[in-house]
Amino acid sequence: MKSPLRLLALCAVPAAFLASPDSEPDLTVLFTGDIRGYLSPCGCSKPQIGGLLRMASVIRGLKSAPNTLFVDLGNWTQATGRQDELKADAIAETFASLKPDYLNVGPLDLQLSEGQLASLAEATKGALDSSNAILPGVLANREGRDVAGKVWIQGLVPDGAARATVTPPATVLSPRSDRAHIVLFAGPKDAAFRLARSLGPGSLLIYSSQGDPTRTPDIVGGATLVSLGDKGRYVGKATRTNGKWEIAFLELGPERPDDHEATTAYRSYLNRVGEERLLAAMPRLQKGTLFVGSAVCGGCHVKEYNVWLKTAHAKALTTLEKTGNDKDPECVGCHVVGLTYREGFMDKSKTPDLAHVGCESCHGAGGKHVRNVSERASVHADATSCASCHVPEHSPGFDFQKYWEKIKH
Ligand code: HEC
Ligand code: HEC
Ligand code: HEC
Numbered sequence: 001m002k003s004p005l006r007l008l009a010l011c012a013v014p015a016a017f018l019a020s021p022d023s024e025p026d027l028t029v030l031f032t033g034d035i036r037g038y039l040s041p042c043g044c045s046k047p048q049i050g051g052l053l054r055m056a057s058v059i060r061g062l063k064s065a066p067n068t069l070f071v072d073l074g075n076w077t078q079a080t081g082r083q084d085e086l087k088a089d090a091i092a093e094t095f096a097s098l099k100p101d102y103l104n105v106g107p108l109d110l111q112l113s114e115g116q117l118a119s120l121a122e123a124t125k126g127a128l129d130s131s132n133a134i135l136p137g138v139l140a141n142r143e144g145r146d147v148a149g150k151v152w153i154q155g156l157v158p159d160g161a162a163r164a165t166v167t168p169p170a171t172v173l174s175p176r177s178d179r180a181h182i183v184l185f186a187g188p189k190d191a192a193f194r195l196a197r198s199l200g201p202g203s204l205l206i207y208s209s210q211g212d213p214t215r216t217p218d219i220v221g222g223a224t225l226v227s228l229g230d231k232g233r234y235v236g237k238a239t240r241t242n243g244k245w246e247i248a249f250l251e252l253g254p255e256r257p258d259d260h261e262a263t264t265a266y267r268s269y270l271n272r273v274g275e276e277r278l279l280a281a282m283p284r285l286q287k288g289t290l291f292v293g294s295a296v297c298g299g300c301h302v303k304e305y306n307v308w309l310k311t312a313h314a315k316a317l318t319t320l321e322k323t324g325n326d327k328d329p330e331c332v333g334c335h336v337v338g339l340t341y342r343e344g345f346m347d348k349s350k351t352p353d354l355a356h357v358g359c360e361s362c363h364g365a366g367g368k369h370v371r372n373v374s375e376r377a378s379v380h381a382d383a384t385s386c387a388s389c390h391v392p393e394h395s396p397g398f399d400f401q402k403y404w405e406k407i408k409h
């Protein structure tokens with residue numbers, strides 16, 4: 001399907017006909033960026049916002065309106081290993097189904113291998129591009145992208161990005177007086193402000209940031225500057241009326257439906273994480289003291305064991321099985337015993353007694369104590385035992401007294 005803008009251009013409608021009434025927006029830009037690997041909110045606490053599934057449904061719903069573009073700023077993942085490559089594939093598949101007008105390459109994306117970048121460019125049918133990161137044979141490296149003779153999009157990485165030869169962004173900026181100039185700059189705020197001085201009035205510059213969106217856009221020399229924050233929690237919506245940009249950030253809360261294509265891409269990503277056995281490939285420390293499993297502790301500490309069985313901890317891996325993340329290295333560590341140790345949890349068939357959050361998740365490996373029960377120092381637990389898992393990001397409401405009350409034994 002052609003974008004509505006291009007269809008209009010093909011029909012060669014007279015320019016006067018295209019002009020909207022004064023109060024009507026004549027251009028809408030939907031934008032995403034800085035997903036940084038957050039394909040899905042983990043679900044550890046509710047409500048959580050964000051995720052590719054909701055993002056795609058919002059864009060798909062709005063993109064069919066006339067004169068509406070979809071662009072992404074880049075920085076899809078942290079680019080630190082195989083799991084990020086699999087994530088990038090899922091993002092590419094999802095974005096391709098949304099018919100993007102420009103997918104900018106960010107400095108994090110440039111840390112992926114050239115082969116991976118080439119395959120992402122292919123999967124997104126050439127939408128992945130950059131005006132100043134030069135990767136011959138991988139990116140089209142057009143000066144910019146013209147949409148229907150009305151919009152001129154340029155994608156930029158900041159100076160010093162890895163791997164590609166990067167032309168200084170200011171030198172490739174080329175405003176065109178007859179087009180709406182949209183600049184996707186995957187660099188920080190201070191550099192964005194410097195760039196904006198070379199932009200014409202009425203341009204829109206989207207820059208990279210972490211944290212929350214810029215609630216009030218900045219105006220620099222007539223250009224409008226905005227940023228979305230990171231972790232894929234919002235879709236940005238910039239609407240132009242009478243040459244002026246108005247910005248909204250659409251929060252991806254649980255009321256947003258999951259997109260069908262994005263769900264398929266995400267499921268296939270999780271399957272690949274399992275099939276490639278990324279969990280087994282994780283680096284492990286050697287502890288030297290064996291984990292024995294909750295059932296062994298329960299043999300002597302019957303009362304404690306029976307209390308534990310009724311807590312959420314005793315089904316923590318089942319929770320991940322339900323969401324499909326039970327083989328996902330980014331989740332399993334906090335939902336089982338001792339994943340970071342050679343003697344810790346491997347998988348459910350090899351180490352069934354170390355599945356779920358067990359006695360030794362808090363008390364530490366019990367081998368020494370089981371050999372000599374009067375040795376108790378190695379199984380000491382207290383309020384500090386919760387800290388490694390009940391971190392603000394995954395357990396924002398954590399309070400030891402309140403939480404201990406629910407699991408005390
Ligand atoms: C840093 C540790 C940590 C990581 C990593 C982690 N979790 Fe959790 N998860 C927790 C804690 C702690 C809770 C309990 C939060 C609370 O109730 O305050 C929890 C709770 C949950 C729950 C809610 C269970 C319920 O029924 O209420 C789900 C679902 C969940 N996690 C899924 C995931 C998924 C999926 C991932 C990976 C994407 C993940 N977790 C990664 C620590 C973690
Ligand atoms: C063979 C039986 C046996 C097994 C198995 C066993 N314990 Fe114990 N545990 C004891 C006994 C007996 C004591 C009390 C020792 C004492 O008072 O000197 C004790 C004491 C403790 C204490 C200290 C209680 C206190 O009052 O200070 C903790 C904590 C503890 N065990 C945890 C565990 C954990 C965790 C496991 C599994 C890794 C486990 N135990 C396995 C028999 C056992
Ligand atoms: C190894 C990681 C880990 C450690 C250590 C840990 N927890 Fe948890 N906790 C979890 C996970 C994961 C869940 C969610 C389990 C589920 O529902 O699947 C959870 C859930 C809970 C819940 C249930 C929340 C609810 O509202 O139902 C309570 C209460 C809790 N933890 C208390 C504690 C306390 C207190 C400590 C320290 C003494 C502690 N936890 C240590 C991982 C951990």
Ligand code: HEC
Binds near residue numbers: 304
């Ligand atoms: C979520 C963390 C957590 C889990 C899981 C857990 N414990 Fe504990 N346990 C604690 C903490 C914290 C204390 C100390 C509480 C305090 O200081 O009052 C404790 C205390 C104890 C004590 C000493 C009780 C006393 O009277 O001094 C024993 C024995 C014990 N746990 C055994 C177990 C056994 C057996 C299991 C598994 C079936 C288990 N615990 C699971 C955190 C945990």
